[in-house]
Structures are given as C-alpha cells and as structure tokens.
Amino acid sequence: MVEIKDLSYKWKDGDKELLNIDYLHITRGERVFLKGSSGSGKSTLLNLLSGMIVPKNGTIKVLDQTINALKPSHRDVFRANHMGYIFQTFNLVPYLSVLDNVMLPIQFSNERLQRIKNTGIEPEEEAKRLLQVVGLEGSDLLNKSATELSVGQQQRVAACRALLGSPELIIADEPTSSLDEDAQEAFINLLLKECTRKQTTLLFVSHDIRFTKYFTKVIELKNGSIKELLTTNIGGQ
Amino acid sequence: MSVLIKLAFKSIRYRKATLILSLISVSLSVVLLLGVERLRSTIEESFTSSISGTDLIVGARSGNVPLLLSSIFHIGYPSQNVSWETYEYFSTRQDVKWSIPISIGDSHKGFSVVGTTEQFFEHYEYGGKLNLQVNRGEACVHGYECVLGAKAAKDLGYTVGDNMVVTHGMGHDEFVRHEDEPFKVAGILETTGTPVDQSIFVSIYTLDAIHSHFYSNSHDVFNDLDRMHNHAGHAHHHETQLQNPKALSSFLLGVKSKSSLLSLQRTINEYTNEPLTAIMPVITLLELWEIVKPIEQTLIIISILVLIIAMAGVFTTIMISLSDRIREISILRSAGAKSQHIFGLILLESFGIICLGIITGISLLYAGLYLFKPILTKQLGVLISIGWFSLNEIFLLMLLLLLGGIIGLIPAYKSYKNSMAVSLVVKK
Numbered sequence: 038m039v040e041i042k043d044l045s046y047k048w049k050d051g052d053k054e055l056l057n058i059d060y061l062h063i064t065r066g067e068r069v070f071l072k073g074s075s076g077s078g079k080s081t082l083l084n085l086l087s088g089m090i091v092p093k094n095g096t097i098k099v100l101d102q103t104i105n106a107l108k109p110s111h112r113d114v115f116r117a118n119h120m121g122y123i124f125q126t127f128n129l130v131p132y133l134s135v136l137d138n139v140m141l142p143i144q145f146s147n148e149r150l151q152r153i154k155n156t157g158i159e160p161e162e163e164a165k166r167l168l169q170v171v172g173l174e175g176s177d178l179l180n181k182s183a184t185e186l187s188v189g190q191q192q193r194v195a196a197c198r199a200l201l202g203s204p205e206l207i208i209a210d211e212p213t214s215s216l217d218e219d220a221q222e223a224f225i226n227l228l229l230k231e232c233t234r235k236q237t238t239l240l241f242v243s244h245d246i247r248f249t250k251y252f253t254k255v256i257e258l259k260n261g262s263i264k265e266l267l268t269t270n271i272g273g274q
Numbered sequence: 275m276s277v278l279i280k281l282a283f284k285s286i287r288y289r290k291a292t293l294i295l296s297l298i299s300v301s302l303s304v305v306l307l308l309g310v311e312r313l314r315s316t317i318e319e320s321f322t323s324s325i326s327g328t329d330l331i332v333g334a335r336s337g338n339v340p341l342l343l344s345s346i347f348h349i350g351y352p353s354q355n356v357s358w359e360t361y362e363y364f365s366t367r368q369d370v371k372w373s374i375p376i377s378i379g380d381s382h383k384g385f386s387v388v389g390t391t392e393q394f395f396e397h398y399e400y401g402g403k404l405n406l407q408v409n410r411g412e413a414c415v416h417g418y419e420c421v422l423g424a425k426a427a428k429d430l431g432y433t434v435g436d437n438m439v440v441t442h443g444m445g446h447d448e449f450v451r452h453e454d455e456p457f458k459v460a461g462i463l464e465t466t467g468t469p470v471d472q473s474i475f476v477s478i479y480t481l482d483a484i485h486s487h488f489y490s491n492s493h494d495v496f497n498d499l500d501r502m503h504n505h506a507g508h509a510h511h512h513e514t515q516l517q518n519p520k521a522l523s524s525f526l527l528g529v530k531s532k533s534s535l536l537s538l539q540r541t542i543n544e545y546t547n548e549p550l551t552a553i554m555p556v557i558t559l560l561e562l563w564e565i566v567k568p569i570e571q572t573l574i575i576i577s578i579l580v581l582i583i584a585m586a587g588v589f590t591t592i593m594i595s596l597s598d599r600i601r602e603i604s605i606l607r608s609a610g611a612k613s614q615h616i617f618g619l620i621l622l623e624s625f626g627i628i629c630l631g632i633i634t635g636i637s638l639l640y641a642g643l644y645l646f647k648p649i650l651t652k653q654l655g656v657l658i659s660i661g662w663f664s665l666n667e668i669f670l671l672m673l674l675l676l677l678g679g680i681i682g683l684i685p686a687y688k689s690y691k692n693s694m695a696v697s698l699v700v701k702k
C-alpha cells in the first residue's frame with residue numbers, strides 16, 4: 038500500500054535533513070500508529086505521502102504509484118481519488134454546511150463518487166449514513182454551518198469527509214489532540230470501525246500512547262528515521 | 275466548474291460584511307465614472323449639434339467664439355450691429371442659397387427674444403440635419419405673432435393664442451416693458467435640446483419697429499411711459515407701415531455650393547464698407563469645445579482615480595483575506611481540490627465582486643437617471659439620453675472588466691502558488 042525507500046527531506050537547502058527514511062512499508066488494511074515528539078517531522082512525512090511536497094531524493098509509492106514522480110496536477114488527482122485527510126483542528130470549510138463539508142471530496146473526485154454509486158447508494162445518503170455512524174444526525178444539524186459545531190463534532194465531520202467514497206488511505210494528523218479524553222476514545226473507535234469495514238489503510242499520528250493497543254502497527258519517528266515498535270501480522274500482502 | 279461557482283458564491287456570502295463594502299465602493303465609482311461620461315457626452319452632443327446645415331454666421335467684427343455664443347447660444351450680445359444694407363448685399367449674392375437675419379438683445383422673463391424671419395424655421399438645422407418641427411400652431415412670425423421654443427412655452431405656461439409682452443435687455447430685469455406691443459403666440463416648437471428651446475422668435479421687422487418707437491433719438495423713458503398709455507388703444511396696427519430694420523445683430527448663410535464657401539468667407543471678412551466676421555459654425559463649435567475640454571478631461575480623470583481607489587480597495591480586501599484563508603485552502607486541497615481549483619475560486623470571487631459591483635453601479639446609474647432626468651432637463655436644459663450604452667461607455671466598461679480581471683488574477687495567482695507550496699501542516 039505504502040512503500041518508502043531511501044527518502045531524505047529538508048525544508049530548506051542548508052538545513053540538516055529532517056527526514057532520513059531508508060525503508061517503510063505499510064500493508065493494505067493496516068492501521069498504523071505514528072508517534073514522535075513535536076517537531077520530529079511527522080506532519081512533514083504525511084505531506085510527502087500525500088504528495089503535497091516532493092522529496093529531492095528517494096521514492097514514495099502509494100498504491101504502486103511513485104507519487105513523487107507524478108506531475109503536480111496528477112498528484113492532485115491521485116490525492117483526491119485515493120486519500121482522505123484529517124487535521125488536528127479546524128477541518129471544516131466555514132461557509133459550507135455540515136453535509137456539504139462531508140460531500141466536498143466527491144465534488145472533486147469522480148472516482149470516489151463512482152465508488153459510492155457502484156454500491157447502489159445515493160452519495161447524499163452515504164454521507165448521512167457516515168454522519169449517523171459518528172452520532173450526527175437530523176436535518177437541523179446537517180444543515181448547520183460548520184462553525185456552529187463543537188470541536189468534537191467538527192472532528193467527527195472531518196472523519197466522515199475523509200471516509201466518504203472509500204479512499205484507500207486515510208491520513209489523520211493528530212486528530213484527537215484537541216478533544217477531551219472520552220471524546221478521543223470514542224473518535225478513534227468510530228474511525229477504526231469504518232476503516233475495518235472498508236479495508237481502509239489508516240495512518241494515524243498521535244503522541245498519546247494509550248491508543249497504541251488499537252493499532253496493528255506502531256512506528257516512531259525519531260531523529261529523522263522510522264523505528265518499528267510493533268507489527269501484528271494482519272494477513273494481506 | 276459548477277463546484278467552484280457554488281463554492282465562490284457561498285464564500286462570498288460568508289464574507290459579505292467586508293465584501294459589501296468593496297461592492298459599494300466599486301459600484302459607486304462605476305456610477306461616478308459612467309455618470310460623468312454620460313453627462314459629458316450629452317453636453318458635448320447637445321452642444322456640437324446645436325447648429326448644423328448653416329455654412330456661415332456673419333456679424334460685426336469680433337472674435338469667432340463670441341459671435342457664435344451670441345448668435346446661437348444667446349450668451350452675451352454683440353456690441354456692434356451689422357447694417358441692413360450689408361445683410362441685403364450678401365444675402366442676394368449669386369452663390370448664397372438662403373439667409374436668416376437675426377436680432378438679439380431682448381428677453382422675456384429670462385428667455386431670449388430672437389428677431390428673425392420665417393426663413394429661420396425653414397433653413398435652421400440642428401443635430402444631424404434635423405429641421406425645426408412645430409408642435410402646435412404654426413411657425414409664423416408675421417407682425418405681432420411669435421413662436422416659442424419648447425422649454426420657453428412650457429416654463430412660461432403659454433399656449434397658442436396667448437398674449438405676451440417683450441422686455442428689452444437680457445435677463446430678468448424688466449426695466450423697460452414694451453407694454454403696448456403685446457405679442458400673440460402663433461406656434462410652439464418641438465424640443466430640440468438646443469438653445470432654440472429657450473428662445474422666443476418674433477419678426478425682426480416688428481422688433482425693430484418697437485425699438486425705434488422706444489429708442490428714437492429723443493429717447494426718454496418717462497416720455498415713453500406717457501406714450502405707452504396714449505397708444506394703448508391702437509397697439510395692433512403697426513404691421514402695415516413696417517420698414518426694413520436699420521440694423522441686425524448677425525445673419526446665417528447657406529451657400530449653393532460648398533466650393534464657394536471659403537472664398538465667400540474671405541470676401542466677407544475683407545469687406546471694406548463695414549468690418550465683418552464670418553465664421554463656419556462647425557469649426558468654431560470645435561474651437562469652443564476645445565476650451566471646455568480640459569474641464570471634461572479633469573472630470574474623467576477624477577472619476578478614473580476614484581475607480582482605481584475603489585479597485586485598490588477590493589484588491590487589498592482580497593489580499594488581506596487571503597492570509598486568513600490559507601487554512602481554508604489547505605482544507606480544500608486535502609479534500610481533493612487542485613491548485614487550479616484554488617486559482618479559479620479566488621479569481622471567481624474577486625472578479626465576481628467586481629462584476630457585481632459594475633452591475634450594481636449600472637443599475638444605480640439608470641435608476642438615478644430616470645429619477646433625476648426631469649430635474650436635469652429643467653435645471654440644466656440638457657436632455658440626458660437614457661438609451662443603451664455608447665461606444666465610449668462600452669469601452670469604459672471593458673476597461674473596468676479588464677482591470678477587475680487583473681485585480682482578480684493577482685490574488686488568485688498568489689494563492690495558486692501558495693497552495694502549490696503550502697503543505698497540509700496546519701499551523702497552531
């Protein structure tokens with residue numbers, strides 16, 4: 038699913054290398070917990086994976102595509118079709134309703150729209166279903182502006198958006214750190230449940246090691262390189 | 275594309291507080307720019323079209339512009355007259371097709387009284403070769419009959435058949451009233467948008483008779499007043515004993531062939547019996563317009579400056595909001611929007627605001643024109659046309675759109691570049 042080889046990255050020329058990853062492999066359907074201290078380069082790594090930035094050296098393969106070799110516009114299309122992204126906070130477009138926020142990816146990706154249609158469900162129904170799974174329902178709430186929601190609700194909407202249209206890879210960059218403890222637990226469980234249901238690969242960044250137990254693979258980013266702390270064989274490739 | 279329009283629309287609605295300010299400033303500057311342009315073109319048009327078809331205007335020796343102003347616009351009056359013999363000499367020349375004698379200097383309740391003959395209604399042309407049309411009654415200035423311009427008739431409230439009295443001297447100063455010479459309104463002309471509208475036409479013979487009656491060599495105002503009372507009973511019987519006037523203010527000529535025009539003009543200018551000036555109205559009108567031009571250009575420049583300031587306002591608003599929108603842009607990017615989408619979104623928004631401002635401005639302008647047209651016509655005597663856009667205005671609108679496009683492109687390009695470079699790292 039994801040394969041990184043001989044990757045090195047620095048933001049500015051003259052800096053010392055922020056990332057120096059010889060090899061990282063993530064199997065399809067794996068749920069990966071990525072930890073690391075603040076500033077260690079976790080978000081930078083996610084940016085590389087999503088193709089928002091490209092490395093000078095090394096290869097990054099996602100779904101057998103070497104994304105750092107793609108043209109920028111193709112990388113954009115690839116990201117739109119195959120990845121869902123959740124940020125730490127402020128995930129929602131303020132001028133769109135809750136429902137419109139969730140539906141956003143299928144505005145830009147035909148492939149994700151098609152995937153929903155292939156299951157015989159209307160896109161809007163699928164969006165509502167996902168929202169219901171995370172405990173958000175009622176036309177009142179769905180038509181609310183995104184800014185009227187609590188932080189916890191906003192994060193759940195963001196998860197729904199990332200999941201809609203079943204992208205193969207979900208990238209969550211510290212999505213729980215702005216939530217209180219109970220909400221964190223609930224959020225992770227919901228996310229994992231949906232990912233399992235659809236065989237989605239999840240790359241989850243957090244420094245809260247209480248949650249490692251839910252993941253099949255735990256890796257740490259330290260001094261620029263990846264250390265595998267735990268790998269459970271899940272079958273797969 | 276429809277996604278972008280929807281997004282842009284919602285985003286504009288979300289930011290309406292600041293954007294409405296931009297919208298107002300753009301639309302007001304559009305109103306100003308187009309309004310000034312329309313006023314300018316209206317004035318220029320009614321100005322340059324106030325006389326056409328007349329080949330030469332002849333008066334006593336003076337500057338070209340003063341002669342035009344006094345004979346056509348009734349602004350000021352010549353200090354010297356032209357003798358009737360000279361008028362007859364030139365109007366009967368072989369190469370002259372028609373002539374109109376003009377005597378000015380009298381007024382009635384603020385409207386200038388023009389002494390002339392029926393030739394005036396036959397040969398005077400304005401605009402693109404338009405003849406004077408009679409609205410009511412007939413264009414007859416025999417004896418004590420007079421013909422009123424449209425505005426004069428309307429403002430004074432006269433209709434055909436009414437009696438009126440003429441005052442000597444310009445303006446409202448009714449120092450000497452020709453009370454015993456009441457005129458009867460024979461006809462009222464159609465609106466022309468030229469000084470004709472504000473004129474009262476009487477027979478040049480009658481006018482001269484009145485003048486000689488009051489300003490004989492032994493002119494005495496008190497005597498006049500006495501005589502006025504004595505004459506009260508038989509005021510209408512002058513017309514039979516009318517003679518040729520001694521003098522006139524100026525005359526208009528039409529030539530048979532344009533090729534003789536220049537030599538005729540030279541002949542008149544070099545006439546030795548009497549110092550004369552002959553002008554071609556077309557050329558002098560342009561001369562006159564050149565005098566007015568700096569004013570109109572200043573107006574245009576001011577409104578363009580206002581427009582630029584408004585556009586700069588829109589530009590800064592968008593640029594400032596851009597830094598607030600880096601997060602929004604990364605959200606959209608993470609949800610699958612391409613860099614081009616971001617470019618399109620920002621362009622649509624800024625361009626959209628400017629277009630909306632232009633449309634609002636045009637609507638405001640037209641609403642204003644409809645509202646203020648009667649006042650403008652009444653106060654300034656200009657007939658603003660509320661027609662479709664003129665070529666100039668379309669050019670200005672194109673310029674605005676172009677400017678709007680450029681102003682939209684800069685932030686759009688900046689955010690495009692940004693979204694290429696911006697990582698999905700959300701800054702805390």
Ligand SMILES: Nc1ncnc2c1ncn2[C@@H]1O[C@H](COP(=O)(O)OP(=O)(O)O)[C@@H](O)[C@H]1O
Binds near residue numbers: 048055082
């Ligand atoms: N867009 C950027 N431009 C330049 N430097 C950046 C950028 N984003 C992050 N960095 C730098 O890269 C380093 C790692 O940041 P980040 O990947 O956000 O770490 P983490 O997510 O692990 O906290 C930090 O020193 C940060 O300053």
Ligand SMILES: [Mg+2]
Binds near residue numbers: 079080081210
């Ligand atoms: Mg981070």
